Amino acid sequence: MTLARILTSEIGKYIGQQVRLLGWMHRLRAMGGVNFMVLRDRAGLAQAVLTKEEVSPLEGLLPETVIEVVGTVVSSEQAPGGVELNHCQITVISPVHEPTPFELNKRKVKASLPVFLDHAVVGQRAVERRAIMRLSSGTMAGFREVLRNKDFTEIQTPKLVGSATESGANVFPVEYFGRTAYLAQSPQFYKQIMVGVFERVFEVGPVFRAEPHSTTRHINQYVSLDVEFGFIKDHFDVMTLLTEVLRGILNHLQAHYQTELALLEVEMPAIPESIPWIYFPDAQQMLHDQFKVMDALGEPDLAPEHERILGEWAKKEYNSDFLFVTGYPMRKRPFYTHPNPDDPEHANGFDLLFRGLELVTGGQRLHRYEDYVAAAQRHKYSLEPFNEYFETFKFGMPPHGGFAIGLERFLTQLLQLDNIRHATLFPRDIHRLTP
Amino acid sequence: MTLARILTSEIGKYIGQQVRLLGWMHRLRAMGGVNFMVLRDRAGLAQAVLTKEEVSPLEGLLPETVIEVVGTVVSSEQAPGGVELNHCQITVISPVHEPTPFELNKRKVKASLPVFLDHAVVGQRAVERRAIMRLSSGTMAGFREVLRNKDFTEIQTPKLVGSATESGANVFPVEYFGRTAYLAQSPQFYKQIMVGVFERVFEVGPVFRAEPHSTTRHINQYVSLDVEFGFIKDHFDVMTLLTEVLRGILNHLQAHYQTELALLEVEMPAIPESIPWIYFPDAQQMLHDQFKVMDALGEPDLAPEHERILGEWAKKEYNSDFLFVTGYPMRKRPFYTHPNPDDPEHANGFDLLFRGLELVTGGQRLHRYEDYVAAAQRHKYSLEPFNEYFETFKFGMPPHGGFAIGLERFLTQLLQLDNIRHATLFPRDIHRLTP
Numbered sequence: 001m002t003l004a005r006i007l008t009s010e011i012g013k014y015i016g017q018q019v020r021l022l023g024w025m026h027r028l029r030a031m032g033g034v035n036f037m038v039l040r041d042r043a044g045l046a047q048a049v050l051t052k053e054e055v056s057p058l059e060g061l062l063p064e065t066v067i068e069v070v071g072t073v074v075s076s077e078q079a080p081g082g083v084e085l086n087h088c089q090i091t092v093i094s095p096v097h098e099p100t101p102f103e104l105n106k107r108k109v110k111a112s113l114p115v116f117l118d119h120a121v122v123g124q125r126a127v128e129r130r131a132i133m134r135l136s137s138g139t140m141a142g143f144r145e146v147l148r149n150k151d152f153t154e155i156q157t158p159k160l161v162g163s164a165t166e167s168g169a170n171v172f173p174v175e176y177f178g179r180t181a182y183l184a185q186s187p188q189f190y191k192q193i194m195v196g197v198f199e200r201v202f203e204v205g206p207v208f209r210a211e212p213h214s215t216t217r218h219i220n221q222y223v224s225l226d227v228e229f230g231f232i233k234d235h236f237d238v239m240t241l242l243t244e245v246l247r248g249i250l251n252h253l254q255a256h257y258q259t260e261l262a263l264l265e266v267e268m269p270a271i272p273e274s275i276p277w278i279y280f281p282d283a284q285q286m287l288h289d290q291f292k293v294m295d296a297l298g299e300p301d302l303a304p305e306h307e308r309i310l311g312e313w314a315k316k317e318y319n320s321d322f323l324f325v326t327g328y329p330m331r332k333r334p335f336y337t338h339p340n341p342d343d344p345e346h347a348n349g350f351d352l353l354f355r356g357l358e359l360v361t362g363g364q365r366l367h368r369y370e371d372y373v374a375a376a377q378r379h380k381y382s383l384e385p386f387n388e389y390f391e392t393f394k395f396g397m398p399p400h401g402g403f404a405i406g407l408e409r410f411l412t413q414l415l416q417l418d419n420i421r422h423a424t425l426f427p428r429d430i431h432r433l434t435p
Numbered sequence: 436m437t438l439a440r441i442l443t444s445e446i447g448k449y450i451g452q453q454v455r456l457l458g459w460m461h462r463l464r465a466m467g468g469v470n471f472m473v474l475r476d477r478a479g480l481a482q483a484v485l486t487k488e489e490v491s492p493l494e495g496l497l498p499e500t501v502i503e504v505v506g507t508v509v510s511s512e513q514a515p516g517g518v519e520l521n522h523c524q525i526t527v528i529s530p531v532h533e534p535t536p537f538e539l540n541k542r543k544v545k546a547s548l549p550v551f552l553d554h555a556v557v558g559q560r561a562v563e564r565r566a567i568m569r570l571s572s573g574t575m576a577g578f579r580e581v582l583r584n585k586d587f588t589e590i591q592t593p594k595l596v597g598s599a600t601e602s603g604a605n606v607f608p609v610e611y612f613g614r615t616a617y618l619a620q621s622p623q624f625y626k627q628i629m630v631g632v633f634e635r636v637f638e639v640g641p642v643f644r645a646e647p648h649s650t651t652r653h654i655n656q657y658v659s660l661d662v663e664f665g666f667i668k669d670h671f672d673v674m675t676l677l678t679e680v681l682r683g684i685l686n687h688l689q690a691h692y693q694t695e696l697a698l699l700e701v702e703m704p705a706i707p708e709s710i711p712w713i714y715f716p717d718a719q720q721m722l723h724d725q726f727k728v729m730d731a732l733g734e735p736d737l738a739p740e741h742e743r744i745l746g747e748w749a750k751k752e753y754n755s756d757f758l759f760v761t762g763y764p765m766r767k768r769p770f771y772t773h774p775n776p777d778d779p780e781h782a783n784g785f786d787l788l789f790r791g792l793e794l795v796t797g798g799q800r801l802h803r804y805e806d807y808v809a810a811a812q813r814h815k816y817s818l819e820p821f822n823e824y825f826e827t828f829k830f831g832m833p834p835h836g837g838f839a840i841g842l843e844r845f846l847t848q849l850l851q852l853d854n855i856r857h858a859t860l861f862p863r864d865i866h867r868l869t870p
Contacts (some may be wrong), residue, residue, distance in 0.1 A: 005666070022833070023496070024833075040562070041634065042586065042588075042634040042635065064830040065831050066831045066832065090697075093833055093834070094802060094803060094831050094832055094833060095831075096829070096830055096831045098829055118823075118825065121628045121631070121824070121826050121827045122826060122830045124628075124629075124631075124632045125631055125632050130632055130633065133588070134588060136589075136591070137588045137590070139591040140589055140591075141583065144576075144579075148576065151477065151478075153477075153568070153572045154571075155572070156571070156576055156641065156658045156842070156859075156860070157860060159641050159643075159859065160607075160655075160859050160863050162869045170629035172595075172609050172611060173610045174607050175607060175610075176607060176868065177647060179868075181607075183609065190860070193556045193559075193870075194559070194860070196556070196557065196560055197568070198477055198565070198568075198569075199476065200477065201788060204639075206591065206640065208594075208595070212612060220595075221593060221595055223591045231440070259783055268500050367529060387555070388870030389870065391554065391556050391557060392556045392557065393556045394462075394531070394533055395499040395531055395533070396459055396499035396500050396501045396530075396531045397529055398499065398501045398529060399528070407591070424591075424624065425590065425593075425625070426591055426592065426593050428595050430612050433595060433596065434597040434823055435628075435823030435824065435826075
């Protein structure tokens with residue numbers, strides 16, 4: 001009878017017993033007569049100490065060779081984790097004869113970003129890289145967990161749309177049975193439509209932005225964590241939900257991804273019971289008066305430097321890594337934005353700054369048909385491409401709002417990565433369509 | 436102080452008390468001096484009995500008007516669910532002045548399919564339609580639940596790819612910064628690559644097929660529930676996992692979606708402890724000998740009629756709505772398919788029939804680099820577009836396999852819908868890109 005496979009993370013429970021491991025030869029070091037081999041599986045690493053005879057099946061083989069190891073677990077003070085395998089029998093499952101494009105068994109991958117990305121199919125195996133993408137998986141799970149517990153329904157919406165409605169620019173055209181379709185830039189219209197059906201909806205899915213520039217903060221396909229819900233009073237209800245979602249994600253990661261958080265030395269952000277907020281005109285005034293930013297007043301948006309200052313201010317003043325800025329000028333916001341009824345030049349919306357960088361945009365949307373028609377006309381949009389979307393509002397929509405979190409941007413800022421490409425498996429940008 | 440909102444599903448707990456409901460006016464019937472109004476919210480329906488004065492805010496307004504109702508819950512034998520609201524005060528939140536394109540408050544929507552789809556933004560509000568899409572949400576949740584409990588990692592892979600690798604035909608070209616990209620037909624290559632990283636992965640996401648025909652069983656964007664995992668013995672390990680996934684989904688729906696299953700009168704399928712399987716050549720022989728299908732032998736695939744007969748046979752013989760057919764001829768399977776080592780003309784793979792229709796395809800994949808090169812050459816593929824994918828196999832891959840379930844197809848067959856378009860919110864087909 002074959003021994004059942006166990007994982008590297010479990011060997012501490014089997015001291016004195018024979019176990020069977022499966023995985024990749026992560027590292028092999030010959031130290032005279034003794035050989036130290038580290039096996040990697042999905043759970044982590046385990047060390048085996050091999051005699052000359054025991055190591056012989058690995059002769060001529062290189063790291064990443066897939067193997068089976070049957071051995072006895074022994075305590076060892078020098079071993080990582082305090083346990084290692086002795087008396088091993090190794091069986092090669094898939095041999096590797098060629099060195100990987102860069103070393104995968106160091107603390108940090110040494111390859112330049114382009115080289116890494118060219119070979120990401122193996123590069124992602126590096127322990128540190130893998131931890132990032134595990135946290136990506138956990139972020140999605142935490143996001144959904146919070147929302148399902150609040151009776152939100154998950155939706156899947158079309159990624160191929162008939163017209164480049166929302167912004168016109170920055171869309172990818174698709175050849176669709178003899179006509180032109182476009183890749184959806186966001187599920188905005190669909191998630192609003194679905195508030196009419198389920199009241200509360202979320203979607204986790206790809207969005208596509210044909211932005212023709214290359215920066216460390218942009219990729220052209222990313223994963224959007226979208227939320228929309230009805231029967232709100234105003235954008236403060238949306239901010240409350242967003243706060244709960246973020247707290248839920250962080251709690252989920254702490255509960256289930258301790259190994260990854262420790263490996264990456266993640267500093268978990270401070271998130272107070274209620275995230276502080278500041279009204280956009282007040283933020284500008286404060287930047288001007290208190291921080292002597294002389295060009296802050298009158299602009300329709302905050303510059304990155306302004307966001308940085310506000311982030312530091314929130315940290316100092318409220319011990320919060322997060323800060324809401326509400327009431328951006330309407331003229332910079334999309335046409336479906338609901339104005340502040342008491343100050344119609346400013347929006348019932350917000351940006352959420354995380355460590356001084358914009359992470360989320362959200363707010364209340366218009367919900368009356370007449371308001372949509374008026375807003376479209378004000379923006380000089382032709383009404384025809386909006387007909388089907390606007391039909392929703394003809395037939396009774398409650399006050400509603402929502403937000404979208406960019407998954408990769410969230411990870412980049414949580415893990416303080418220097419390039420958003422590190423937070424995605426196989427990034428797409430203006431220069432890159434492979435692997 | 437305002438009363439907290441409760442849901443229609445909760446009113447039975449508040450008999451004798453005043454409650455506050457929010458939702459849509461689903462139906463309004465004047466019966467002489469009494470008026471029966473049904474309110475719809477995300478949880479269901481509730482009836483309010485209104486005097487002439489109480490109904491007056493609704494004068495001239497049509498179904499789908501968004502309202503607030505404050506009233507007292509009373510037991511009533513005639514009321515649906517045995518409770519209704521009396522002494523109501525109604526506040527209109529969003530008035531509706533135009534009749535919906537078809538009635539949403541009947542047991543079944545009466546619109547033709549094209550009319551329904553043209554107005555799906557409101558049509559999806561119909562109680563029966565909504566139940567289908569709730570089950571869609573639940574299917575995704577059940578799928579993920581099973582896999583996360585088995586230590587699978589969720590991935591998100593590129594939907595824009597550099598070459599039309601897998602089949603060449605039936606891909607949508609995208610204009611990508613001056614060159615041509617393609618919409619991914621499946622995450623097949625990426626999920627295999629990720630077995631090298633996480634051993635066990637899944638993805639829920641859109642796939643795109645440019646099949647230029649219009650049938651009741653095809654849409655051009657659908658949601659694929661993809662699974663891939665390593666360290667398998669052969670395709671039987673994949674079949675075992677698929678069985679657990681299907682059972683997990685069905686259990687999840689039964690645990691959390693009783694209302695929807697009852698409303699749609701869903702007959703839950705019989706799924707035995709172990710789903711029966713039959714080897715493809717044996718299935719053909721049986722069709723020929725036992726069912727007198729004279730053209731069954733020697734064909735490389737099963738015709739729909741053959742699948743139907745086999746489905747009935749499995750139901751009768753094993754009381755199973757599911758049947759695996761294993762060992763399809765290699766010549767009809769994709770190039771990454773692993774052959775049966777004892778019968779290399781047939782695959783270590785399977786189709787799963789559900790009620791006599793193909794639901795899932797899966798199997799073991801090749802895992803050695805040399806086998807990929809040989810398979811590509813045998814298929815007369817140029818190697819160049821596969822370089823990055825094949826790199827995975829150069830650097831150590833375990834025996835692995837997986838499967839993909841089409842979400843909409845699963846729902847269509849579970850709910851016995853007559854058109855797959857009923858199992859998606861806003862279908863995309865050769866004629867339809869909106870709404």
